[in-house]
Amino acid sequence: MTHGTLWLPYTQMRTALPPLHAAWTDGCRIGLEDGRVLIDGIASWWTACHGYNHPHIAEAVRHQLARMPHVMLGGLVHEPALRLADRLAALLPGDLEAVFFAESGSVAVEVAIKMAVQYWLNRGERGRTRLVAFRGGYHGDTFATMAVCDPEEGMHSLFQGVLPQHHLVSLPHDDAAEAELDGFLATNRTGIAAILVEPLVQGAGGMRFHAPEMLRRLRRLADRHGLLLILDEIFTGFGRTGSMFACEQAGIVPDIVTLSKALTGGTMALSAAVARRHVFEAFLSDDPTHALMHGPTYMANPLACAAANASLDLFEREDRLGQVATISSLLAEQLEPCRILPGVVDVRVMGAIGVVQLDRIADMNALKARLVAQGVWVRPFRDIVYLTPSFTITTDQLATLTRAIHQALGRAG
Incomplete structure (x- = not known):
């Protein structure tokens, strides 16, 4: 085991090839x-939107590190968090203005689910504990988020x-x-808290695209049946x-939106669940049990907030x-x-996402090795080869990536 004591993600440790040992990053290079x-x-799982080691983000983190690396948000606030919350509220459409920070994307989705369920409890409606989620969707690996992923996709079927x-x-x-779906919601609405969807692209479920009209349909259905919509x-x-937020392309405003990944430019762990005014107001009460009782230890970590502000x-x-x-x-x-390559069933692009869909990948390890051999x-995963590069990638670097995919798939047989 060349990795020693390190347990790797999404990896069968007995049969996996030894991982590559990264030493440094710069721009779009490892x-x-x-x-x-x-x-x-792939910009480190879609996070490094400005490329690695951007000097403006690095300087912001260094400055914050010297001043205050962390302080609890319980009973205290700090300027980086206040500023970031204000900026996110200004960027997001409509009245998405109540910003709750966490550390990871999965936790942000869990917070959004908790907000949605408690929203109805605080309004005196019990029993609204279920969500409507979608086949092909993926929202995280924690237990609450696994429950709203597609179990047929494989990662969470054991549970x-x-x-x-x-x-x-x-x-x-x-x-x-x-x-x-309208009929289903009409029959089951009294037990449903919210509809949850990834807008425009179902990412880890297979990079499946859908049109903005899909989001408009879901907004109409949520409004018709009095449900919250979480994006x-x-x-x-x-x-x-291609737009700052995917929901902008549909011209809709969700009731709650979750953010992470590129929030800090791929520098620090940070996420947020952002609610509209009417959701937040359901938690305002003289009854202390109506408060949102959630508080990740490192929520709104000042270093991460400084990185996110620099990214913005x-x-x-x-x-x-x-x-x-x-x-x-x-x-x-x-x-x-x-x-036209053997085994390719689709090629699709949206924004800075490019996908080559295969009927299957017969030997994943061999395909990965061919790509690395070409310097990329x-x-x-599963049956797709995809690109989600940093936005600062050069045209030559992008051409190297696409050429490597073509050549690797061309030799797959």
Whole structure:
């Protein structure tokens, strides 16, 4: 075991190949201990939107480290958290203005679920404990979030007998499916707290895209049946789909939105569940039990908030969405030749997301090795090879990534 005592994620430790040993990062590159340099095609699980080691973020973190690395948020507040909350509320559409910080995306989704269930309890409506989630969806690996993922996708199927039971349905892609979901909600609405969906892209469930109209359908259905709508923008937020937030493309405002991943520019762990005014007001009461009784130890960590504020500075100062548009065009052009390769069933692009869909990946380890041999870091999973690069990637680096995928798949047989 070359990793020693380290237990790796999503890895069968008995049969896995030895992990590569990263030594440094810079821009869109990862340097390995053995001297090789890889172009990162997935921005460290979609987080490093500005590339690695951006000097503006690094300086902000250094400054905050010297001043105050951490202080509890219980009974205390600090300027980085106050400023970040204000800025997120100003960026998000509508009256999404009550910002609750946590450390990870999974926890942010758990907080959103807790908010939704307690919203109804505080209003005197008991029994609204279930969520409506969607096939192909993924929202995290903690127990509450596993319960709203698609169990058929494999990662969480072992725990079906342990997890809370929610309603798992199909996305309403057309009028007939919307009518079917409408009928389901009419029958079950008194037990439902909220509808939960990843807007525009179901990420870890297979990079499945849907149109903005889908979100408008869900907003209409939520309003018709008096339900909360939660959008999980942990992957899609901060420019990944081509707009700052995916919900903007549908012109809707969710009742709660979750954020993480690129929030700090891939520098520190931080997440947020942000609620609309009417959700927050349901927790205001003379009754102390109506408070949201949740408080992650490192919530609103000042270092992470400083990194996030610096990341938002970069979105303001530099044309990140313009860069995403350029990446989108290049991905569409450069991945299209993969469509005629054996085993390829689809090629699709949205924003800075490019996906080559296969009928299957026969030997995942061999495919990963071929990609690394060409100097790129790409992590295929299930039946897709995908790219989610940093927005600051150069055209040459992007071409290297797309060429490596084409060549690796071309030799897959």
